[in-house]
Amino acid sequence: MLASLVGCFGDFDRAEEAAQEAFAIAAERWPASGPPANPGAWLVTTARNRAIDRIRRERTLAEKIHLLPVPEAVMDESDDTVIKDERLELIFTCCHPALPLEGQVALTLRALGGLATADIARAFLVPEETMKRRLSRAKAKIKATGIPFSVPGAPLLADRLDAVLAVVYLIYNEGYSGRVDLGAEAIRLGRVLAGLMPDEPEAHGLLALMMIHHARRRARFAGEDLVLLDDQDRSLWDTGQIAEGRAMLDRAIALGGRGAYVVQAAIASLQARERIDWGQVAGLYRRLAALTGSPVVELNRAVALAQAGDPAAALDAVEVLDLGGYLYFHSTRGELLRRLGRDDEARAAYRRALDLATSTPERRFLTRRLEGF
Structure with a gap:
């Protein structure tokens, strides 16, 4: 709904105000009259009409009709396909390279994660006022620089897609720590991307990675205690989600995927097996380190070496890392x-x-x- 309204008016703040008004009206009317046949379309149309009424009060009707990018909404215009496409456009808008990475993540969470500013602030361990300013700066830059509400053209798509995938993965990592449960939000965004970009192997690889890890979430903690992989109760793992994640991984490999997210998903799949081949895991981490140049990946490779039975070699690998x-x-x-x-x-x-x-x-x-x- 928010994506549709941002697409209509090109303004985050106006879209959020209109959405809030529409939900308030629904909360007042629906208990008495019952929900309409298509609640989503009703909400979007009501929000658009309320926003247009506000615009008409702010400027003359003639001026605003000339400026509006789309005609006034009608019920039949809102359907699931349009909303999904507009969600993708909103992700790409939030992840424009003109915005700082911290602004990209925060704005994506606010616009598409359905999270309040206070929740986002807790996820990033900053005061709520700091997060408000961060969001305001990102919105203002989108408006001031005319960042388009659209998926970029083919020449720019690959560069922007990398940023989008990175932001979704950062969102998942924030949730993986357990501070705020953002994992499900990141997977939802990953599904949108994989569904609307069916030929992008890294989109499928990222979704597979998140799903396989998320399937173990109930076993990672016992009360307030962290439980390591070897000690986890596997009966708590979501085997259906693991199977779905592996199917996504197979799809990514079939598309020729050999990138960082596909390799990480392959590692996660191996670690979800009953008997883990740690030598193979270490080999995949070596490949991932070559792709990313990340010292954190080298640290993970050292852990796999230790699990494979060579803690001395693992320590040698760790001691040279600048972490x-x-x-x-x-x-x-x-x-x-x-x-x-x-x-x-x-x-x-x-x-x-x-x-x-x-x-x-x-x-x-x-x-x-x-x-x-």
């Missing part, structure tokens, strides 16, 4: 040192990780590790 401010660098290093019997060094590494931990499950897990020496 001193990264929680999981220190916790991984602590675990490798513990396995090698270097307890004093391991305790120091775990204490450093605890200093960097921000969530309760992380702090409880690290505290238990320290108490176990």
Whole structure:
């Protein structure tokens, strides 16, 4: 609904105000009269008409009719196909390279994630007022620079698609920590992209990656305690979602996908098997490191080496990484040192990780590790 209104008026704030008015009217009328046959179309039409009435009060009718990009809405114009296409256009608008990445993520969550500003602020660990300013700046830049409400043409599509996929993955990662459950929101956005870009292997790869990881969400925590993969209760895994994610991965590979999201999805699929081939996982991480150049990927490769039975080689790989401010660098290093019997060094590494931990499950897990020496 919001995507449709932004497409109509080209203004985020006006679209949000109109949507709120329409829902308020529905809340007042529908309990007595019952919902209309097509509630979505009714809401969009009511919102558009309310916005047009407001525009007419702000300017003369003749001026505004000339400026409106589309004619006044009627009930039959709102259908699911139009809304889905406009959602994709809104994603690309939010992810325009003229906006800073933090603004892209926040605006995408606000416009398409259905999240309140306070929820987004909690997800990014910033005050609500800071997030309000961030959103306001992004909206103002879209208006001031005339960023189009559209999917870019073929010459620009590949570059913009990379940004869109990166933003959706960042949204998922924010939810994966457990602070705010954004995982389902990211998967919903991923489904829109994969459905409307059926020939893009990385779109399918990203969706597969998120679905396979999300299938294990109930087993990742026991109360406020973080549960590692080896200790998770597999009866809590959503096997149907894992199977769907693997089907998405097969689709991506069939399309020739060899990119970073496809490789990560293949790793996630291996880690969801009953018996994990850690040597194969380490090999895939080596391929992923070559694609991304990421030290975090190298850290994950070291974990796989340790799981495959070579903690000494894993520690050698970790020691050369420049990740001193990264929680999981220190916790991984602590675990490798513990396995090698270097307890004093391991305790120091775990204490450093605890200093960097921000969530309760992380702090409880690290505290238990320290108490176990």
